[in-house]
Amino acid sequence: MLIFAGIRVLSVAIAAFLLRHGKYRLSHVSLVQLMSSSDGGHYTSIAAHGYTYPAGQLAHASVFSWFPGYPAVIDSIAWLPGVTIVAAGLVVTAVAGLAAAWGLTVLGMKLTSDPRISLLMVAIWAVAPSSTVLSMMYAEALFCALAIWALVALVSRRWLTAGALTLVAGTVRSTAVALILAVCVAALIAAIQAVRARQPLALWWRPAAAALLAPLGLLGYLGYVAVATHRLDGWFWVEKHTCGMVFDWGTSTLRVVKGTLLGTPSVAEVLVVAAITAAALLMLWSLTERIPVYLHVYTIVVVFLALTTSANWISSKPRFLLPAVLLALPVARLLAPLRTSVLVPLIAVLAVATTWFGLYLTVIAHWTP
16 A cells, blocks of 8 residues: 555656646646546536436436446545545545555465565556556546455455445446456356355355346446436447447557557557557466466456447547556566565656656647546
8 A cells, every 4th residue: 555655646746747847837737637637527527416417418418428436435525524526536536546555465465475476566557557547536446446355355255245346346437347247257167166066055155146246236327327318228328429439349449559550640649559559468468377267357358348449539548457457467477576676766767657648648638548
């Protein structure tokens, strides 16, 4: 948690410095404005007013793209005297980030029994591309905290805890699909083993209950949007027609990558394509790790979902990849033999680089992180 907090404080300090110099200063964006911009504005509105849009005008129902879990937690804090919605959102993000860091260390220890690798996993995740959103009013920190602790519960065979955390994660981001599949795969493996061993029902009903619990949060929100929009495919319709997000098997992403490699791309395009290419390669590398198959399923599905949706929000794809925390495992294993005197400056340099990356996309390129 201290490592994560140190990196986040360094990142915020660098952002504050950059915003007062050069082209960043000309943008007249304050640190608080930056930390509550883009998705933060939507979450602020939902926390304050709920899901409202002009009656009968489904074309303006883009508010349903943002899940209710994060603004609900914000609203539960913002009622305190003197606490604004923005302050509540940043507090939720900060606490969730610390919880995620703690959980990732625990998960690393359970998988490797190596404290150094486990701590390096946290550091690498904290300096990933678009990790600046872990200091902003975005739902990624909360989702990652819930997902990581759900994976810890799965590894520890605490089935009902895993199912309940996945249920809650389904109210925060649609990426919960990856977590739901991981829980179902783990439950299926446990059930098959129990049947083969002819164990009594009392010993394997918990995996079945976890598999039933896991999708309820996501399905509940999709059902709510279906009722609110009077369309069975309400959320998917909103994603397609108001946000331009569709599942296209990655054709648009490949088109952007091809255009970047063969054309005259901008700096922003080069940076984003480099980030998503590195994630795809890391996913393949992570498959060499000897970890439970359901953890591989989770990582593969997170990366698959990020890369196979439409590329009109290409700048957000590195952010969509943040929940794939186990991509840090093979890198941490590679770096672990290095001395601490080498690792600390290296992580600091990466923190500076990824903070600049996030600010450049948001302030200079005017892209959504």
